Every structure is written in C-alpha cells, then in structure tokens.
Amino acid sequence: MMDFQTLFEQNIEIITIAVYGTAIALIVIGLYAVLMKKHLVKIVIGLSIMDAGIHLLFVAVGYISGGTAPIFSPGSENAATTMVDPVPQALVLTAIVIGFAVTALALSLVIRLYKHHHTANIDQLNSLKW
Amino acid sequence: MAILIFLIVMAIILIAAAIYSIMQKDLLFAVLGTGVVSLVLSIFFYMLQAPDVAITEAAIGIALTTIIFIITIRNTTRDENKYNDDHINKFKTKKDA
Numbered sequence: 001m002m003d004f005q006t007l008f009e010q011n012i013e014i015i016t017i018a019v020y021g022t023a024i025a026l027i028v029i030g031l032y033a034v035l036m037k038k039h040l041v042k043i044v045i046g047l048s049i050m051d052a053g054i055h056l057l058f059v060a061v062g063y064i065s066g067g068t069a070p071i072f073s074p075g076s077e078n079a080a081t082t083m084v085d086p087v088p089q090a091l092v093l094t095a096i097v098i099g100f101a102v103t104a105l106a107l108s109l110v111i112r113l114y115k116h117h118h119t120a121n122i123d124q125l126n127s128l129k130w
Numbered sequence: 131m132a133i134l135i136f137l138i139v140m141a142i143i144l145i146a147a148a149i150y151s152i153m154q155k156d157l158l159f160a161v162l163g164t165g166v167v168s169l170v171l172s173i174f175f176y177m178l179q180a181p182d183v184a185i186t187e188a189a190i191g192i193a194l195t196t197i198i199f200i201i202t203i204r205n206t207t208r209d210e211n212k213y214n215d216d217h218i219n220k221f222k223t224k225k226d227a
Contacts, residue, residue, distance in 0.1 A: 015137060019174070022141040026167075029148045039210045041157050041202060045164055048195060049148050052171050055187070059178050069179045089180045096183070100190045107202040114206040 019060045026053025040110045040120045044103060051099040055092045062088030137177065144170045155210045161199040168192045 026049055033046025062085035070086035072079065114120050117127070144167060151163025168191025175184035 014134065018138055018141045019178070022144055022174075025145050026148055029145070029152055033152045037152070039157070039207075041199070041206060042152070042160065042210060044202075045151060045160055045199070048164055049151070049167060052167055052191070055183075056171060056174060059175055059180050059183060063178050067179055069181055071181075084179045089183050092180070092183050093186055096186050096190055100194060103195055104198050107198055110202055111205045120206045 019056070019063075023053050023057035023060060026050070026056065029053075038121050038123055040113065040122060041107075043122075044106045044110065047106065048099070048103055051095070051103075055095060055099075058088045058092050058095075062086075133177075140170050140173055144174070157203050157208050157210055158200070160210075161196055161203065164199070165192050165196045168195065 030046045030048070030050025030053060033049065034043055037043055037046060064082075064084045066082070067084035068076075068079055068082055070083045070089065110120060113125065117125055119125065147163050147166040147170065151160040151167065154160040154163060168187060171191065172184045172188040175181075175187055
C-alpha cells in the first residue's frame, strides 16, 4: 500500500476509469436482469447487483487520491486534511444494511407468491389480469 | 504497477461474476456468483480506504444474503426455466369435469 499513493498519481486515469466503469457496468447488468429476466429470484439477484454497483459508485465518489482511511488514531491527530471523505462511507454503510432488509423482504414475497401460485415465473403470475 | 494490474484483474472478475450470475440457468450457482461479486466488492472497498464498509459488505453480502437466497431457492424452484404447469392442468381438469 505504500507504493499506491505515487502509483495512483501516475495512473490516475486508468484507475478512475476502472473503478467508475466497474460501478456503472454493475448497475447496467443489474438493470438488465430486473427488466429482462422472467424468474422472480433472478430479478431479486439483479436488484442485489444493482445495489452493489451503487455502493461502489458512492465510495468511489468520496475517494481522494492518496487519502488515508477516515480513522483518528493516536499519533496522527492532524490526519483530517489527508483523509478520504467519510460521509459517503457512512451512507453506504447504512445502505448495505437497508439493502439486505429489502432483499429479505422481496425474497419473502417471492416465497409467498410461490406457495400461492405454485410458480415463480412472472409470465404465469397473471391472476390480476382481466 | 502490480497493484494496478491487481485492481484491473479484480474489476474483470467482478464484472464476469455479475454476468455469470445473470446468465446462469441454475439458480444455486447464480447465487454463488453474487457471493463472488460481494467478495470482490469488499476488496474494492478496502482498496478505496473504506475498511468499515469492507467489513460490513463481507459479513452481510457474502454470508447473510447468500443464506437467505438459498432458503428461498429451497422453498421455490432451482431451475430457472422450469415452467410448473400443475395448477393450469388442475384448473383445466376441474373446469372440464
């Protein structure tokens, strides 16, 4: 990790493109699964992947090149100028737990739908159509 | 330079695991693919100087999310393309009779 600071300044464009591109690719892959897949569990998997992409995007926005982790430790009380932004990290920490709760709720609804309709395919869940 | 190559390899593994978990027809392997996504994502968080987020993502994303997905697959179907026509056949026979 010592070489990472100087190396980041040299290759900042490649690393930035890699991290942001990965986050946007995860969001697009999850959106494709939510829109195109027929199985309910696969749709919830798409929601989970889209959550992961949004979390990576938030943490990457708050990153400062060559910053340290936002932890005050004895001996480095003046580290506040070189820290990365802790606010997106706190938001993502909350969003991970909320995302887990949303996933659990969606999967419980999937189980209830399967017990009632004996299928998890959204093309066959047409009992509300007229 | 080594850490740059490591980061790009991790990015490729992350996108490949996401595409695998979307395209896989067997839902159990698809859920394990999302576990790989969460594992590599926690390494990303650690490299972006967010160790607390990395710990939380590792605990919740790898363990708990995979467990509740597997419980759901046990209670529903494992094959994605399985069309269960039992209720339609039951309905038709009940209607015909």
